[in-house]
Amino acid sequence: MNNQYPAQTLLCVEELRESYGDVAILEGNNFEVNRGEFVCIVGPSGSGKTTLLRNIAGLQPPTSGKTVFEGQEVTEPPAKLAVVFQAYSRSLLPWMSVSDNVALPLKGKGSKQEIATRVDQALVSVGLAGRGKVYPWQMSGGMQQRAAIARGLAYNPDVLLMDGPFAAVDAQTHIELEDLVLRLRDEYNTTVLFVTHDIDEAVYLADRVLVLSGAPTKITENIRTELPNPRNQLETKRLDRFGEVREQVFTLIQNAKSHASI
Numbered sequence: 001m002n003n004q005y006p007a008q009t010l011l012c013v014e015e016l017r018e019s020y021g022d023v024a025i026l027e028g029n030n031f032e033v034n035r036g037e038f039v040c041i042v043g044p045s046g047s048g049k050t051t052l053l054r055n056i057a058g059l060q061p062p063t064s065g066k067t068v069f070e071g072q073e074v075t076e077p078p079a080k081l082a083v084v085f086q087a088y089s090r091s092l093l094p095w096m097s098v099s100d101n102v103a104l105p106l107k108g109k110g111s112k113q114e115i116a117t118r119v120d121q122a123l124v125s126v127g128l129a130g131r132g133k134v135y136p137w138q139m140s141g142g143m144q145q146r147a148a149i150a151r152g153l154a155y156n157p158d159v160l161l162m163d164g165p166f167a168a169v170d171a172q173t174h175i176e177l178e179d180l181v182l183r184l185r186d187e188y189n190t191t192v193l194f195v196t197h198d199i200d201e202a203v204y205l206a207d208r209v210l211v212l213s214g215a216p217t218k219i220t221e222n223i224r225t226e227l228p229n230p231r232n233q234l235e236t237k238r239l240d241r242f243g244e245v246r247e248q249v250f251t252l253i254q255n256a257k258s259h260a261s262i
């Protein structure tokens, strides 16, 4: 463990840069995520959100800079870090039942009985009790995303990275999944780093919103939402503070877009 980081710092991104060939996508990104925080990174489509998350998760080495997770530099996906991707239909294995998909990361981490119990608990938590025997392709998109979240949570990660996970589902399911993630964050006591292009979603979910802008992309703003918990789709969104933060983030992104197009 590297002691230069405060105890509450779970994840620290330092001068992270990424390029594809000659094209710089991310430049000089620096931020921390503290234990127990829900941090949303919001930025326009194509701004490099997935790239940033892949760098942080150790799925893709950055051109320069680093991520330090629990005091260790990330060079491969850390055991206590889980990722939920937007494309649930590609992340769940279609030839395996939902239970077997959820059990995948638990392989070798307990007896058959212990693993079965944890899988069942995770399925109950996401509202899929009794659905373990079906196959992903027999489920709706929202249910598949619940299964992907169960798989991420089943081994009790210290941090859950989520890549625009609700962008591909209908509006009603989208709302249900937002509230599900907030509840699971408390139930599993997990830190969440969530990237999205949806400003309302970011403000509704987050303790802190980081705004990505520019090309190459950089985090330009760090806004504490200061909204009361628990959140409620109607009451929270009616608060003046919700409107203020929403407007602030919206304006920052619009300004960044207009500068980019000059």
Ligand SMILES: Nc1ncnc2c1ncn2[C@@H]1O[C@H](COP(=O)(O)OP(=O)(O)OP(=O)(O)O)[C@@H](O)[C@H]1O
Pocket: 020, 025, 043, 044, 045, 046, 047, 048, 049, 050, 051, 052, 164, 197
């Ligand atoms: N493997 C790759 N090789 C070359 N360019 C890539 C690669 N992956 C992504 N890009 C480019 O990098 C930029 C950022 O992509 P990325 O998927 O990280 O953005 P994003 O903000 O997650 O987008 P979206 O919101 O649409 O999912 C895009 O211009 C994309 O075309």
